[in-house]
Amino acid sequence: MTVSMLGGLLMSALLLWTPLALAALGGLLHRVSGVVNIGLEGQMLTGALVGAVVSGATGDWALGVLAAGAAGGLIGLLMSLCITRLGANEIIAGLGFTIVLSGLIGYLLRSVFDVSGTLRVAGLDPLPRILGLDPLFWLTIIFVPLIGWSLRNTVAGLRLRATGDGFDAANALGLPANGIRDIAGTLAGVFAGIAGSHLVLGQVGLFNENMVAGRGFIALAAFYFGRARPLPTALACLLFAVFDAAQARLQTAGVPAQLIQTLPYVVVIAVLTATAVRGVRGRVRRAG
Amino acid sequence: MSYLGGVSCEVMRTRLVPLSLVSVVALVAAGCSSETTPQAPPKKAALVIAQGGLGDESYNDLAMSGFTAATKEKGVEGQHIESSDVVAQGEQLLRRAGTSGYGLVIDLEFSHGEILPAIASSYPNVQWAFLNNKIDGPNIASVLFAEHDGSYLAGALAAMMTTQTGNPKINPDKKIGVIGGTKSVGIDKFLSGYIEGAKGVDQSVEVLTAYSDTFGDPTKGSQLAETMFQQGADIVYHVAGGTGAGVIEAAKKNNRYAIGVDDNQDKLAPGFVLTSVLKRADLAVRKVVEAYADNKFPGGQVINLGLADGAVGLTEFEFTKNEIPESVRTKVDDLKKKIISGELKVWNVIDQGYPTWLQG
Numbered sequence: 241m242t243v244s245m246l247g248g249l250l251m252s253a254l255l256l257w258t259p260l261a262l263a264a265l266g267g268l269l270h271r272v273s274g275v276v277n278i279g280l281e282g283q284m285l286t287g288a289l290v291g292a293v294v295s296g297a298t299g300d301w302a303l304g305v306l307a308a309g310a311a312g313g314l315i316g317l318l319m320s321l322c323i324t325r326l327g328a329n330e331i332i333a334g335l336g337f338t339i340v341l342s343g344l345i346g347y348l349l350r351s352v353f354d355v356s357g358t359l360r361v362a363g364l365d366p367l368p369r370i371l372g373l374d375p376l377f378w379l380t381i382i383f384v385p386l387i388g389w390s391l392r393n394t395v396a397g398l399r400l401r402a403t404g405d406g407f408d409a410a411n412a413l414g415l416p417a418n419g420i421r422d423i424a425g426t427l428a429g430v431f432a433g434i435a436g437s438h439l440v441l442g443q444v445g446l447f448n449e450n451m452v453a454g455r456g457f458i459a460l461a462a463f464y465f466g467r468a469r470p471l472p473t474a475l476a477c478l479l480f481a482v483f484d485a486a487q488a489r490l491q492t493a494g495v496p497a498q499l500i501q502t503l504p505y506v507v508v509i510a511v512l513t514a515t516a517v518r519g520v521r522g523r524v525r526r527a528g
Numbered sequence: 529m530s531y532l533g534g535v536s537c538e539v540m541r542t543r544l545v546p547l548s549l550v551s552v553v554a555l556v557a558a559g560c561s562s563e564t565t566p567q568a569p570p571k572k573a574a575l576v577i578a579q580g581g582l583g584d585e586s587y588n589d590l591a592m593s594g595f596t597a598a599t600k601e602k603g604v605e606g607q608h609i610e611s612s613d614v615v616a617q618g619e620q621l622l623r624r625a626g627t628s629g630y631g632l633v634i635d636l637e638f639s640h641g642e643i644l645p646a647i648a649s650s651y652p653n654v655q656w657a658f659l660n661n662k663i664d665g666p667n668i669a670s671v672l673f674a675e676h677d678g679s680y681l682a683g684a685l686a687a688m689m690t691t692q693t694g695n696p697k698i699n700p701d702k703k704i705g706v707i708g709g710t711k712s713v714g715i716d717k718f719l720s721g722y723i724e725g726a727k728g729v730d731q732s733v734e735v736l737t738a739y740s741d742t743f744g745d746p747t748k749g750s751q752l753a754e755t756m757f758q759q760g761a762d763i764v765y766h767v768a769g770g771t772g773a774g775v776i777e778a779a780k781k782n783n784r785y786a787i788g789v790d791d792n793q794d795k796l797a798p799g800f801v802l803t804s805v806l807k808r809a810d811l812a813v814r815k816v817v818e819a820y821a822d823n824k825f826p827g828g829q830v831i832n833l834g835l836a837d838g839a840v841g842l843t844e845f846e847f848t849k850n851e852i853p854e855s856v857r858t859k860v861d862d863l864k865k866k867i868i869s870g871e872l873k874v875w876n877v878i879d880q881g882y883p884t885w886l887q888g
Binding site for chain 1: 581582583584585589592705711736737738739741742744745746747748750751752754755756758759770773774777780781796887
């Protein structure tokens with residue numbers, strides 16, 4: 241009984257983890273290049289809609305995921321161009337894109353699809369299961385160490401880090417720093433778009449204009465908490481996912497709902513505080 | 529410095545002239561209208577959309593459909609007011625509605641109940657209609673639904689169905705579930721009725737409860753429903769607006785049953801929505817708009833809608849009739865008759881507070 245309950249908890253936590261971790265990894269790449277990406281939320285929503293529509297139209301989940309990634313990447317590139325070429329503030333550009341996209345998608349749903357907020361796509365092809373979990377989960381599992389390794393050991397990773405650590409120095413050394421940031425921004429969009437498609441194709445099976453529900457911002461908190469390192473970032477997402485899955489179960493066990501629903505957020509704040517305190521102590525020790 | 533001062537003076541002068549003109553025109557217009565046309569202001573009505581917004585495929589969409597149809601039929605100019613933060617902006621939204629020339633404002637948002645009396649008294653020429661709670665005021669009409677009665681029938685049906693173990697969608701556990709959109713008396717009225725109905729049929733049926741804390745996140749709904757299915761529930765009733773779309777999808781995915789709410793949601797996943805607890809918000813809105821258009825607005829009164837009016841109740845089991853045994857359907861009908869006749873009285877959280885079977 242308890243084993244099966246724990247199994248259920250773990251499975252639903254991993255399901256919730258996948259979109260968070262994917263979006264956070266995208267945001268992480270962008271962060272390493274020196275840009276804080278506030279636009280993940282809007283890119284996820286775009287990916288969710290495009291993934292739903294394309295998967296339904298083609299009857300193929302893989303095409304849905306690819307299209308979602310492409311749509312997210314396009315938005316990511318546009319957003320990055322606003323920041324790198326037009327000098328837009330990254331916070332304002334990110335927030336602006338998210339707000340515009342959610343408004344635009346709400347309008348599209350009403351005018352083009354003629355529904356008022358929830359879109360059920362006929363013939364939607366959900367993600368298949370491989371060893372009990374969907375392909376995007378396994379993809380994310382592979383990406384965590386792969387990104388970590390690439391950042392340390394490849395030329396591309398080195399250039400990305402150089403751009404983030406010393407933008408002017410990188411420029412002076414002849415690196416196309418703005419171009420590198422655009423690539424990172426595009427990749428962040430691709431990851432976020434795919435994360436959005438996971439919500440539709442891997443979890444719910446329909447699109448709703450509110451369905452991202454702040455997950456893009458939780459991803460943002462995750463790569464901050466993980467200090468833009470893949471493994472800690474992925475673990476931060478897991479922490480949130482486990483507590484999110486646990487709160488659903490604790491509620492049915494009679495723990496007051498309002499209290500338990502704040503649990504995932506309380507944990508994130510507690511851990512952020514703990515890491516910050518440790519960081520300050522470490523600095524003090526080094527300085528002393 | 530002096531140059532700047534000159535500019536601002538210029539601006540002030542040019543702005544003052546049209547302003548005073550406008551006020552003169554307004555004064556004249558006001559004087560005219562009060563003397564020459566005492567009646568027949570243009571009929572304009574507004575509908576304030578509740579949390580979850582349009583697109584919830586239940587309460588809001590249903591009310592909107594009634595509003596659109598009734599305003600069209602009666603030649604009333606209708607406008608809906610939607611806000612992404614309808615709770616916090618409540619006062620602002622209502623005040624703006626009060627000053628925008630609407631003769632009738634229908635408010636669907638439950639949380640506005642506390643601020644409405646003050647606002648309605650500041651705009652005495654506007655007729656206000658409020659759904660789901662009794663609000664006092666000479667120009668406020670309240671519409672109450674007997675959702676607890678409808679939910680009681682759903683609970684009784686679910687409790688009888690969860691023992692039909694020959695049905696592939698039913699597991700051996702005597703457990704059913706219910707998911708509320710938020711912890712509030714307006715929602716717990718449904719939950720309490722559902723649990724009472726289930727326990728009334730079979731005391732040993734366990735009812736799992738959870739709240740999604742949102743009316744617009746189907747991912748959350750699907751997650752909560754999956755959890756309940758894993759814990760042994762086979763029928764999950766949702767009272768959570770757009771979040772419920774996820775509950776219904778989860779039922780379909782896990783080969784279990786969901787119970788819909790407000791609108792007839794049976795068709796959203798044919799065969800997987802056991803029934804829906806109808807709450808005909810469209811009827812309520814239609815009644816109010818018609819009364820307003822006919823100058824018979826029931827200000828200060830309460831309109832009660834229940835099983836007897838067909839404003840509350842279960843669906844016709846369009847897709848699940850073959851899966852529900854005849855005897856079960858008969859029993860549900862009997863209970864319905866008993867409630868209508870007054871022989872059976874279902875607990876109402878709004879009037880009576882919290883019962884022993886639901887934590888307040």
